[in-house]
Amino acid sequence: MAKELKELTKRADNYSQWYNDLVIKADLAEQSPVRGCMVIKPYGFAIWEKMKEQLDKMFKATGVQNAYFPLLIPKSFLSREAEHVKGFAKECAVVTHYRLKAGEDGNSVMVDPSAKLDEELIIRPTSETIIWNTYKGWIHSWRDLPIMCNQWCNVMRWEMRTRPFLRTSEFLWQEGHTAHATREEAEIEAQKMLKIYAEFAEKWMGVPVLQGVKSETERFAGALDTYTIEAMMQDGKALQSGTSHFLGQNFAKSFDVTFLNKENKPEYVWATSWGVSTRLMGALVMAHSDDNGLVLPPKLAPIQVVIIPIYKGEEQHVAITEKLRPVIDKLQELGITVKYDDSDNKRPGFKFADYELKGVPVRLVMGGRDLENNTIEIMRRDTLEKESVNFDGIVSRIEKLLVDIQQNIFEKARKYRDDHVYVCEDYEDFKTRIKEGGFFLCHWDGTEETEAKIKEETQATIRCVPFAYEQTPGVDMVSGKPAKYRVIIARSY
Template sequence: MAKELKDLTKRSDDYSKWYNELVVKADLAEQSAVRGCMVIKPYGYAIWEKMQQTLDKMFKETGVQNAYFPLLIPKSFLCREAEHVEGFAKECAVVTHYRLKNDPNGNGVIVDPDARLEEELIVRPTSETIIWGTYKNWIHSYRDLPVLCNQWANVMRWEMRTRMFLRTAEFLWQEGHCAHATAEESEARTVQMINLYADFAERYMAMPVIKGVKSPNERFAGALNTYTIEAMMQDGKALQSGTSHNLGQNFAKAFDVTFVNKDNKPEYVWANSWGVSTRLMGALIMTHSDDNGLVLPPHLAPIQVVIVPIYKNAEQLVEVSRAVEPIVSALRDLGISVKYDDADNRRPGFKFADYELKGVPVRLAIGARDIENGTVEVMRRDTLEKQVEPIAGIAERVQSLLEEIQENIYQKALKHREEMTRTVDTYEEFKAEIEKGGFILAHWDGTPETEDKIKEETKATIRCIPLDGDKTPGVCMVTGKPSAQRVIFARNY
């Protein structure tokens, strides 16, 4: 058993510590020399790459194209949309000078006071302003619409309390920014993208999500409406896992982006933006992993199958390697990523524990005796069950097993969410239930004042107003005023 695995804190002892340790021990990321920023290590980045590649393909199937916009945004751009700048003002990193010089006192380098910028530049917290400043040059007629752009980039939000993947000062994401000729087209795209995110979360991440609309208090700064997918982590806390914003004509008006419509009249463009980030890595870890380490869904695992040879000497290794070669070829022919770990600097037991810690979905172990018997030991990471299987046809059985694991961990997460979702009618009942964690369905009168009171007194927020489910009206649990439908409350990351 690897020392790293034995030292992993149990979830039941300290869930937060378990998460932080697992990120490091599973070689996903580590803290950097810059406070609040992390280094994503190769194994962690390989998972993000699979997410990125899958989402990128899904975006492009809807007509979206990738572009890239500057990291630095003129301060004046952020001033043009008042609500937007207010939402991000406290998180912005500001560039004020463009040059350093040697300290005349010999203390290294200092900022050159003569190199102050005429206008400060903001390290992008999000790109609406720089993009809409650019779209003004691209859009003149209805024939130029729609513009369907996405960029894969990094952003900076000066977070004081950070946690790797979940909340860091710098993080990776994608941000889509679309321009349309009509309000209906823009709304349709906004909804289309939240549906796409939900599909990705459930089909690839094996993570059940609830689609809904954010309350005005929780809405993206400068948006008319924000759609969200909300997931429940194993500790009962909610995690916002993707958002899509209907921006109306706010940014078009702020940056004077107009087009001549089919009636030859000028009109402001309609906009939306949508994004997910490396926060999804945190969601993946906390949705499925256990006290033995990561549990990765096969659809996103960088290594779907690892094969570990069992041997006593070099001759046996040659024999085992010869038997493994056609298995590796057959798996790769089926599009399965496989690693044959014949490194001689680690014992099989260490390898078993290491790949278990890293969440590799299927492990095959094969030795000289297995070759004689025509068998191979198969272990599935989700249940840790082992089974001896015939070598003949093993690739097809592993392919089937990977799909079984994908479905099993989704169903396990779904069952957990269902068990941790309750309905309450009174505020006293709500206060008691929210302490147990999970999603609470309750009526709310629709006012920010009531929402603020609940947050202040219970630390719970409205995660979303669900798009699906019970739309039965009732009365607010706090004020007794009319409520259109139940909303989802939870404490969140």
């Protein structure tokens, strides 16, 4: 067994450490010398690229276009939208100078004090302000609407406590920003993008999500409504995996963006914004992986099938390779990513453990005996089941297996999630059980006081008012006051 694998912490021992270990050992990412900023390694980045590619297609199919807006935002922009400033003008990286000069020792560099900016610039924590400042120039009449732009970029929020993918100072994301003539159209857009996120999470990542709307406290700073998809990790904690915001006319008013309606009267523009980030990588890892390493859904796996020949001597090596070549070619023709690993500088046992660690969905092994018997060994990573099968028909078997694995991973995560959603009426009961994780469906009186009390006493937060739950009024388990609906309460990442 590979040394790396042996050192992987078990989930049951320390779930959090297991995650941190796995990110490193599976070559997804590593810490950089800059606090809270990570290096995304090629294997990790290949997964992110697949995510991007699919999401980008889904966005464009709705008419969204990509664009690019500046990294740096004038400090004063952040203060223009009153709620936004409270949320984002805090932990920001601030550019104050634009030049270095040689230090007096000749070997070092120092900041040139004469190159001080008149107005400090902020590295974007999110781009509503710079984009709405730009949209002002693009929007004049109802004919200019809707505008639906997205950008794939890096953003920075100076986080004090960071974890790879889940919370980093710099992260990669996409941020969509749309402008509409009517309130209704903007609300529909915000909900449409949430549905795209949910579809992506479930059909591509194999991660079941609950869709819902955030409480006022948990809203995006500057939004009238924040919609969210909430996924459950294997420790029962929630991970907010994507959000879509109905921004009303807040940013249009702050940046004075109006349009002439069909009656030639000026109106403020209606807005949405929506984003998912490299945080999805964390959700993917935490939702499916096991004590042997990553478990990747075939649709996002950089390598979908690995084929390992076991041979003695060059003659057998050539014979096995020749036998396998048509299968490799056929799989590639079908668009399946195959790696044929016949390298002789690692033992088969090392390779097996390594590809398990990397989450390759299907492993094929062929040895001398297989060659004689026209068989091949096939293993699926999600269940670790392996069997020896007839070599003929292996291609269609693999095709079917990849579909099965994608489905099984999702079903397994959904079963886990469904088994850990509890209807709860009693706060004392809640306080005990929340320690074990899970989503708790509880009546809430709608007050910030109750929300704050739950958070303080249990570290759990209101994740959302779920859409797919038939609501009936009841009694708030904390305050005893009347409650109109239930919310999902959970501890979260």
